[in-house]
Amino acid sequence: MGIWTGNPGIEAPNTSGDDTDLNADEKSDQLWKIFDSHVREPEIARYLLDSMQFIKPANKARVIERIEAALPHAAHDDGVKRALINLLSAQFEHDASVTAAAECHLPGNAMVLASLRKAANSSDQAIAHQAVLQYSRLGEVQDSLARLGTARSNGTISTNEYVREISFHLPLIADPVQQQQLLEVMEDAGLSGQELAELLATTTQLPYALSGLAPSSLHTIHRILAANPPTFAGDLLDIDVLALARYNRWAGASSAITHALSGEPVPSLLAAMVMLPDADPRALVAVAASPMAEPVMQVLTERGLASDALQRLDRFASATGDTAVASGIVADIRAKLTKRSLTPAP
Structure with missing residues (x-):
């Protein structure tokens, strides 16, 4: 039985024995053979390389050598080159018991980083671009920052990519x-x-x-x-899930920083935010649909603000073009707030 790739359009080579008896190195060898036979079929090649990320062979040197030999291959499109770099990065072993700096020096990891540094200097834009970004997420902070700065200066990465990467190093x-x-x-x-x-x-x-x-x-x-602050659509009944998520990230970060600086409880800070006089009622909807919903509703109830919160929700009911989605969300929040308001304090 041949090793099954999970893609019915890919024929696996014949091997003896049951696939379950293959170790990680043998599985890696078999998938690489299949990859070699499909190098001129970008979609299949990318699929195989992505599949190999989930295999952790002991012989990292052999995997790295194969990737380095394959990268300059003229038959590969940019997507395959990026997938090769991602597979290279996937050979990096993480260990939560050590610092990020120490992790870089674990056996095998130094080889991965050295290969990524080499790829980052490639004259091929797709290879260099992906290698710089992957190195940034694995390499030591100061070295990564220097390489990101160089890559931004020579146009390997965009300004937006540069800012995004340094923000995670910050x-x-x-x-x-x-x-x-x-x-x-x-x-x-x-x-x-x-x-x-x-x-x-x-x-x-x-x-x-x-x-x-x-x-x-x-x-x-x-x-x-x-x-x-994040903004919502002009139409009050436009309850965009992505907009709610953006508000939650912004409000969560703002309140977490204030808590770190002053010690004020996060639920209290969030409750104050959603009840500001000029706050969009969808801010209340966003927080009420988040993991912080219960503690925030508790604060609103304890401060006697449940009634005011319900009045804000009434703005949806009075808006032109009432929708089932908006009505359903508001009804759920209203029920929770009303229940808390009617429940006697312990």
Whole structure:
């Protein structure tokens, strides 16, 4: 029985024995043979390379050698080249018990990083572009920042990509001064305020962010977020799930920073945000549909604001063109708030 790739359009080579008896290296060898036979079929080639990311062979050197030999192949389109770089990056082993810097020096990882550095200097734009980004997500912070700066200068990556990558490195930088300098670079990079705020909101909610960012950096990020709140569509009944998610990221990041700086509870901060006089009622809908719904509703009830919150929801009922989706969401929130208001305090 041949190793099955999961794609009925790909014929696997014949092998002896049951596939379940193959170890990771043997499976990798078999899939690479199939890949070699489909190098001129980009869709199949990419599929095979993506499949190989889930196999962790012990002989990383052999995988790396194969990838390095395949990258200059004239038959590969850009998508296949990027998939090869992704497969190379997938050979990096993560270990949560050590620091990111120490992780780079684990057996085999140094080979992966060296190969990515080599690929990042390729004259092929697709190879260099993907290698720079993958190295940024694996390499040591200061080395990654230097390489990102070079790649931005020579046009290998765009300004938007540069800003996005350094934002994820930001909390890993020990020096508060360098953090502030990079934040200034991000502000001056030409992104819109909304784009920058959304990016920093995502960064702030990374597991290590609040403990890694200096107070001065938190103040700067909070200022940027406060100046660029997310907006909703003009039509009140337009309840866009993506817009609700953006609001939740922004509100969650803003309240988490304030909590880190002042100690004020996050549910209280969120409750205050959604009840601001000029707040869009969809802000209340967004938070009420988030994991923070219960504690925020508790705060609204304890502060006697449940009635005011219900009045905000009434704006949906009075809007022209009432929809079943909006009505259903509002009815669910109304029921929860009403139940809490009617339940006697313990």
